[in-house]
Amino acid sequence: MNVLAEKCKEVIFSVLPIAVLICILNFLFVRVDYTFFIQFLIGVVFICIGLTIFLFGIDIGITPIGDVMGQFITAKNKISVVIIGALILGFFISIAEPDLQILGAQVMQVTKGAIPQTTLIVIVSIGVAVFLAVGLLTIVYHIPQHKAFTFSYGLILLCSIFSVREGISIAFDSSGATTGAITVPFVLAIAAGVSRMKKNSIASETDSFGLVGMVSAGAILSVLAITLIRQLPAFDNDFSISEPAAGTSILTAISEAFKHAASESMLSLLPIAVIFLLTDVCSLRLKKNTLSGIIKGMIITFVGLMLFLAGVKAGFLDLGFLIGHKIGEIANLPLILIIGAFIGCVVILAEPAVYVLTKQIETVSAGYIPRKLVLIFLALGVSIATFLSMLRIVIPAFQLWHILLPGYMVALALSWIVPELFVGMAFDAGGVASGPMTATFVLSFAQGLAAATPGANVLIDGFGIIAAVALAPVISLQVLGLLFYLKQRKGT
Numbered sequence: 001m002n003v004l005a006e007k008c009k010e011v012i013f014s015v016l017p018i019a020v021l022i023c024i025l026n027f028l029f030v031r032v033d034y035t036f037f038i039q040f041l042i043g044v045v046f047i048c049i050g051l052t053i054f055l056f057g058i059d060i061g062i063t064p065i066g067d068v069m070g071q072f073i074t075a076k077n078k079i080s081v082v083i084i085g086a087l088i089l090g091f092f093i094s095i096a097e098p099d100l101q102i103l104g105a106q107v108m109q110v111t112k113g114a115i116p117q118t119t120l121i122v123i124v125s126i127g128v129a130v131f132l133a134v135g136l137l138t139i140v141y142h143i144p145q146h147k148a149f150t151f152s153y154g155l156i157l158l159c160s161i162f163s164v165r166e167g168i169s170i171a172f173d174s175s176g177a178t179t180g181a182i183t184v185p186f187v188l189a190i191a192a193g194v195s196r197m198k199k200n201s202i203a204s205e206t207d208s209f210g211l212v213g214m215v216s217a218g219a220i221l222s223v224l225a226i227t228l229i230r231q232l233p234a235f236d237n238d239f240s241i242s243e244p245a246a247g248t249s250i251l252t253a254i255s256e257a258f259k260h261a262a263s264e265s266m267l268s269l270l271p272i273a274v275i276f277l278l279t280d281v282c283s284l285r286l287k288k289n290t291l292s293g294i295i296k297g298m299i300i301t302f303v304g305l306m307l308f309l310a311g312v313k314a315g316f317l318d319l320g321f322l323i324g325h326k327i328g329e330i331a332n333l334p335l336i337l338i339i340g341a342f343i344g345c346v347v348i349l350a351e352p353a354v355y356v357l358t359k360q361i362e363t364v365s366a367g368y369i370p371r372k373l374v375l376i377f378l379a380l381g382v383s384i385a386t387f388l389s390m391l392r393i394v395i396p397a398f399q400l401w402h403i404l405l406p407g408y409m410v411a412l413a414l415s416w417i418v419p420e421l422f423v424g425m426a427f428d429a430g431g432v433a434s435g436p437m438t439a440t441f442v443l444s445f446a447q448g449l450a451a452a453t454p455g456a457n458v459l460i461d462g463f464g465i466i467a468a469v470a471l472a473p474v475i476s477l478q479v480l481g482l483l484f485y486l487k488q489r490k491g492t
Helices: 004-028 036-077 079-095 098-110 118-139 145-162 164-175 183-195 200-209 210-228 250-284 288-330 331-352 352-364 372-394 401-415 420-433 436-452 456-461 465-491
Strands: none
Touching: 004 036, 004 288, 004 331, 036 079, 036 118, 036 183, 036 288, 036 372, 036 465, 079 118, 079 210, 079 250, 098 118, 098 183, 098 250, 098 436, 098 456, 118 164, 118 210, 118 372, 145 210, 145 331, 145 401, 145 420, 164 210, 164 288, 164 331, 164 401, 164 420, 164 436, 164 456, 164 465, 183 210, 183 352, 183 456, 210 288, 210 420, 250 288, 288 331, 288 352, 288 436, 331 372, 331 436, 331 465, 352 372, 352 401, 352 420, 372 401, 372 420, 372 465, 401 465, 436 465
């Protein structure tokens, strides 16, 4: 109970800032229909309860599965087993990721069905599977992470040159959406399980990070590759998302949110559970106490994820669009930019996967890298990213590649300077930062703002904010690593 109480305290302090910010925006600037605001308040309660239960379930269910599976696919020291295992696990983990399903549905809505939800999910999942295998091979063959990331993002840059603007926005957003509440803890656990097979403790510590970053690169490349092979159709530049109808029954909205959340949570966890149980029956044969504990953790994770997603869907999706649209109608540039910066600062604290990563960073570094310091640098980075994203929406001449190109050039340059441990942490944090809160509230806010801004295109300008959020921590945590590096050199 002490563990649950501690997690509940952390969750409340993380969700409270964004809840307060939304309340301030509503009462001072927008005044949405009371039904949406009540749904939002109920959603906040669901998010707090669900996130507490989810994080507890992750610790006793998902993390042990990833750890065991990571050790299993490397135990026989056969590269073929590592590759096949990574391809299977990577595909099913990604295809079940709730954030990716949300993004797929939004892309299908904005493109009016030209890019089907299932097609996008499958394409991204293939890229994730391939790069999960590539990432594990870099661990096995001791390939430096800065070289792997430089090569991967070099390919991404090459593909981006020939891709259309819509394809770039969707591709980079997909990278953030695929590394969410399910994928991150599982991939981190796989990385930890594989790296522990090494006798060198320093190499093991370094290799515990970076795999999430590789998975994110795979998602980007897969979508960009498809846009090169099969050109996207022309889209209507005047497209705008309809404002949700007011007066909808609160009970109906919440029940619909629960129905979708339950099905998405089941779809998210079922493939992982089936693969794990089959592996246990065929090979692992874990002790009954261990197996029952993991199954109990999976059930707890399911309940927590269902409550969390229901809260997000009932309280944040519609409200995010409405607030963004009404703020856009005010057309006050300084106000829009300030709100964007504050949203970025507080939303990162409410992402469930952020706490999984920061906990592992503090654990692996034996407290040398404090969790609170990592959170501060993450919040600052994402705040700048959302500030620039709002600027990009209201000034259409300021395009996404103006942020991403110099940003990734700086990130890759830093990766050759800072300690290897910080490189993996930083690229992992990029995927972790863009979770359910970003994929729902922040993305909906951006789409609402784009729909209300003259000259803005919802498909081009409304998307891309996840990409900017995913880039920010890659730079900010490497800056933190550079500071640690300079401090160490000064002390020697």
